[in-house]
Amino acid sequence: MIRAVLLDLAGVVYQGEHALPGAPDAVAALRKASFRLRFLTNTTRVPKRVLLQRLTDMSVAVAGEELFTPAQAARAWLAAKALVPHLLTHPDLAEDFAGLTRSAGEAVVVGDAAQGFTYDAMNVALRKLLSGAEFLTLARNRTFKDDEGDITLDTGAFVAALEYGSRREAILLGKPAPEFFAAALASVECDASEAVMVGDDAEADVAGALAAGFGSALLVRTGKYRNGDETKVTPAPSATVDDLVAATRWIMEHCR
Numbered sequence: 001m002i003r004a005v006l007l008d009l010a011g012v013v014y015q016g017e018h019a020l021p022g023a024p025d026a027v028a029a030l031r032k033a034s035f036r037l038r039f040l041t042n043t044t045r046v047p048k049r050v051l052l053q054r055l056t057d058m059s060v061a062v063a064g065e066e067l068f069t070p071a072q073a074a075r076a077w078l079a080a081k082a083l084v085p086h087l088l089t090h091p092d093l094a095e096d097f098a099g100l101t102r103s104a105g106e107a108v109v110v111g112d113a114a115q116g117f118t119y120d121a122m123n124v125a126l127r128k129l130l131s132g133a134e135f136l137t138l139a140r141n142r143t144f145k146d147d148e149g150d151i152t153l154d155t156g157a158f159v160a161a162l163e164y165g166s167r168r169e170a171i172l173l174g175k176p177a178p179e180f181f182a183a184a185l186a187s188v189e190c191d192a193s194e195a196v197m198v199g200d201d202a203e204a205d206v207a208g209a210l211a212a213g214f215g216s217a218l219l220v221r222t223g224k225y226r227n228g229d230e231t232k233v234t235p236a237p238s239a240t241v242d243d244l245v246a247a248t249r250w251i252m253e254h255c256r
Contacts, residue, residue, distance in 0.1 A: 001194055001255065001256060002035065002194060002195070002196050002215065002216070002251060002254060002255045003035065003036060003188075003190050003194040003195070004035060004036040004037070004038065004185065004188045004190040004194060004195040004196075005030050005035045005036070005037055005038075005195070005196055005198065005251060006037075006038045006039070006040050006181075006184055006185075006195060006196070006197045006198070006209070006214075007027070007037065007038070007039050007040070007197075007198050007199075007244070008039075008040060008041060008042075008175075008197075008198065008199035008200060008201065008205050008223075009039055009040075009041040009043060009051070009055075010041065010043055010144065010145070010200075010223060011144075011145060011199075011200035011201075011220075011222055011223015011224050011225070012198055012199060012200050012220055012222065012223060012244055013027065013039070013055070013058075013060060013244065014054070014055075014058055014060075015145065015147075015149075015222070015223065016146075016147035016148075016149075017054070017147070018058070019058040019059070019060060020222055020243060020244065021243070021245075022243065022244065022245035023058075023060070023243075023244045023245070024058060024059045024060050025245075026244045026245050026247070026248040027060050027061075027244075029248055029252075030248055030251070033252065033255070035251070035255075036188040036190060037066060038066055038067075038068060038184040038185075038187065038188060039055075039062055039066055039067045039068065040068045040175060040180070040181070040184055040197075041067070041068070041069055041070075042070060042138070042139040042141055042174045042175050042201075042204060043069070043112075044069075044070055044071060044089060044090065044093055044111030044112045044138045044139060044155065044174075045090040045092065045093065045111075045112050045114060046090070046092055046093070047071070047092060047093055047095045047096045048064070048067060048069050048071065048072060048096060049095070050092070051067060051069070052064060052067060055067075065187065068180070068183065068184045068187075069096070069174075070111070070138035070139055070173050070174030070180070071089075071093055071096040071097065071111070071138060072096065073173040073174070073179075073180060073183065074097075074109055074136055074138060074173045075096060075097055075100065077136065077171075077173060078097075078100055078107060078109075078136075079100060079102075081104065081105075081107075081134075082102040082103065082104040082105075083100075083103065083104060083105050083106060083107045083134060084100050084101065084102075084103045084105075084106055084107070085097050085100060085106070085107055085108075085109040085136075086106055086107065086108050086109065086124075086125065086128055086133065087109050087111075088108060088109065088110045088111070088113050088116065088117075088121060088122075088125045088158075089109060089110070089111035089112070089113050089116070089138070090111065090112060090113055090114050090116060091116070093111055097109070105132075105133070105134065106128060106133045106134070107133055107134035107135070107136050108125045108128050108129055108133050108134070108135050108136065108162075109136045109137075109138065110125070110136070110137045110138065110155060110158060110159050110162065110170065111137075111138040111139065111155060112138075112139070112144075112154060112155050113158070117158050122158065122161065122162065125162060126162055126165045126166055129162065129165075129166040129168055130166055134171070135162070135163075135166070135168050135169070135170045135171060136170060136171050136173055137155060137159045137170040137171070137172055137173070137174075138155065138173055138174050139154065139155045139156065139172075139174040139175070139204075140155065140156040140159060140170075140172055140174075140176075140204070141154040141155060141156050141175075141201060141203075141204055142154055142156050142157070142203070143224060144224055145223055145224045151224065174204075175199075175201075175204040175205060175208050175209075176203065176204045176205075176207065176208020176209070176211065176212070177208075178208075178211070178212040181197075181208070181209055181212040181214070182212065192212060192213035192214050192215065193213065193214070193215040194215060195209075195214050195215060196214065196215060196216045196217065196218065196238075196251055197209035197210075197214050197216075197217040197218070198217075198218045198220060198244065198247045199217070199218075199219065199220070200219070200220050200222055200223030200224050200225050201223075201224060202219050202225075202229040202230055202232060202233045202237065203232075203233050205217070205219070206218070206219045206233065206235075206237045207233040207234065207235055207236075210235040210238075211235060216238035216239075216254070217235075217237055217238055218237060218238060218239050218240070218241055218247045218250060218251075219237040219239075219240045219241070220240075220241055220242070220243050220244060220246070220247055221240065221241070221242050221243065222242075222243050222244075
C-alpha cells in the first residue's frame with residue numbers, strides 16, 4: 001500500500017520559474033486521492049520562504065510543514081549544538097540561518113554558492129576546516145539543470161574539493177542522506193515501505209530513497225534526467241516514467 005508521496009521540486013514540479021506541463025494538476029490529483037504529500041528539495045540557492053511563494057505563483061499549494069529543505073535541517077543541527085555557521089552558500093540563503101548566535105564553535109556550511117565559489121572563498125572555508133570547524137554540506141549532487149536549461153556543476157564538486165584539501169568528510173544534510181528522508185516520513189507518520197519518492201536525479205532522489213527503505217521510487221524523464229540514467233544506479237528505479245503526470249498514474253495504479 002502507498003500512503004505517502006514525496007516529490008522532488010526542480011525538474012519534477014517546475015523548471016526555473018515555470019511549472020512543468022501538467023504538474024500542478026498532478027499534485028492536486030494526489031491530494032484529492034488523500035495521499036500524504038511532502039516536498040523534498042536539494043535546492044540551496046533560495047530560502048524556504050521564496051520556494052513556497054514560487055510554488056504558490058505556479059498554482060501548486062504547499063504548506064510550510066510540507067516542504068523540507070537542507071537549510072532547514074542544517075539550522076536544526078546547528079541550533080542543537082549551539083554552533084554558528086560560516087556560510088559558503090548563495091547570499092539569498094542567509095535568511096534561513098538568521099539568529100543563530102549561541103556559539104560553542106563554528107561550522108562551515110556548503111550549499112550552491114553559484115558565483116560565490118571563488119578561489120578566495122574556498123580557501124577561507126578550507127582554513128576554517130583545518131582549524132577545527134565542523135563541516136556540513138546541504139547537498140552532494142553532481143549536476144543540476146539551471147534556469148536556462150543547461151547542465152551545471154552542483155555543490156558536490158566543491159564539497160569534494162574541500163574534503164580532499166582538508167582530509168575530512170562533510171556531514172550531508174540533504175538527499176540522499178537517510179536522515180533527511182526519515183525526517184519527512186516522520187512528519188507524516190508513515191513507514192518507509194508505504195512511501196514512494198518521485199525525482200529526476202537517479203542517484204540522490206531515487207537510489208537514495210530506496211536505500212532508505214522506501215517501498216518504491218520513480219525516476220522522471222524531465223529536469224536533469226539523461227538517457228540511461230536508470231541503468232547507472234543501485235538500487236534501480238521501481239519505474240522510469242515520462243513526467244510527474246505519468247508518475248501520478250503509476251502511483252494510482254499501484255496504491256493498493
